[in-house]
Amino acid sequence: MHIEKVIFAPARGGFFYDDQAAIRAGREMDGVAYLGEPLTPGFTSVREPARALGIGLVLEDGAVVWGDMVSVQYSGAAGRDPVFDPRAIEAVCRARVVPQLIGMEAAAGPDNCARAFAHGDEPRLPLAIEYGVSQALLRAAAHARRVTVAEVVAEALGLPAPGEPVPIFAQSGDDRRNAVDTMILKQVDILPHGLINSAGKFGADGAAFIDYVRWVAGRIEALGAPGYRPVLHFDVYGWIGLGHSDDPRAVAEFIARLAARVPDHTLQIECPVDYGSRAATIENYAAIVEALDGLTDKARIVADEHCNTLADIEAFIAARAAHVIQVKTPDVGDLMDTARAIRAAREAGIGAYCGGTSAETDHSARACVHVALAARASMMLAKPGMGVNEGLTIVGNEQARALAQIAARRS
Incomplete structure (x- = not known):
């Protein structure tokens, strides 16, 4: 079963993107918002709604499996990627990742991740792209094999399927x-x-x-x-x-x-x-x-x-x-x-x-x-x-x- 098409959908994150440097500097809270100017490059305010971008892989049988590209609350801090920009992320994804995804055999999910994110002489992809695309590729493998994503990942690690819950x-x-x-x-x-x-x-x-x-x-x-x-x-x-x-x-x-x-x-x-x-x-x-x-x-x-x-x-x-x-x-x-x-x-x-x-x-x-x-x-x-x-x-x-x-x- 192959990947035939790639689609995108806007998505909302569950909280906010926050400028950690500005908060540490003592920006005052006004209800849920923070007052004052941001300090970390890329932020337009100290607190911004978390935005995400869904990527859907359309498979041969008509199924669509999704992953969500998203960043962390304190983006741009402690060596992390900059605050998430859905338009920029989609542009990079269409240029560098989508051509790799079309035609992939869905069942080979973990191997597909390695292929999709190989960057050669180019800079590494934004980590939000790797994150969302890998979700979709692993779900594609699980769908093709009729198992859970947990079983796909465990097999790739050389481990038996899990049987105990994680705290x-x-x-x-x-x-x-x-x-x-x-x-x-x-x-x-x-x-x-x-x-x-x-x-x-x-x-x-x-x-x-x-x-x-x-x-x-x-x-x-x-x-x-x-x-x-x-x-x-x-x-x-x-x-x-x-x-x-x-x-x-x-x-x-x-x-x-x-x-x-x-x-x-x-x-x-x-x-x-x-x-x-x-x-x-x-x-x-x-x-x-x-x-x-x-x-x-x-x-x-x-x-x-x-x-x-x-x-x-x-x-x-x-x-x-x-x-x-x-x-x-x-x-x-x-x-x-x-x-x-x-x-x-x-x-x-x-x-x-x-x-x-x-x-x-x-x-x-x-x-x-x-x-x-x-x-x-x-x-x-x-x-x-x-x-x-x-x-x-x-x-x-x-x-x-x-x-x-x-x-x-x-x-």
Whole structure:
């Protein structure tokens, strides 16, 4: 079964594209909007609606399989691609990718990804293109073979079809208290993210953040079912470095003290410091990990910034510069590279968080579920959007359906 035609459709992301540099610089919020001028090139305002672009592959039997090209919320930050421009992305896609796709044998999905994204002497394609096109190519293979995308990816990795669910991580957005209640009532595996992205949320020497962590643990105790002990995961967007210290030993001591305040839970801290480059981040995160391991076994460092592509992730793994690595799917590009990154981390004994962004679409989120299952991620993000219920429903239900289909074929 071959690909006969390629079509495009405008799409909406689940949240916004935000100028991280402007937010860190203290741009004031007005309701949901941010006031003031953007700082990152490509942004026309500090907060912009997340736009995406769907790419559909029309197959010989008339079926159309889709993928969504989209970028991350904080585009243009920490070495990431610029903010998403649908017109520019479509133009590049039509010129460089569509001619490669026409006539491809649909069943050869993973191999087709490698062929479609080979760039020779030309610059690498925007990662949003790799991301959306790989979704469509893997779905084409699954359709042609009459299996799930998870089975296609697992076979390409040399792994058996998955049979166990991946723990789900939900994020609160700015509704940082009501969202936690929702997560607890729904017994989410890992929570709450917290969006600690400003001086006010971190507080003087971390006081506001510490209070929030303790409040989350107390709320679990008050509302949670007996024995419910989720992992506590907070993304602090570099604010331990900005608001406390960027010295690796001091960072480790701060996190260890915080972990001691919530002894019933494992504590994960994402992006404790932004050291400004991949090399500096790897060097300092490796030192934080080593120091933290000597202080507690109840806390973990999660790498995100400057850990974008498969090559970046492999460098973090080699240096053991994190306990958990976020494989941030739109930043990685080709979903097969996401699968390879997850497998590499797990083989090295490092946690592999199949992440992504609130700015994604429902369609890209569902595709990522299959990759997380196939590669045996240690956790995956409930996405898109910043609400709890929607992302949890999309990701959780897709996982349950995929596992049910695979189990049915085994019985």
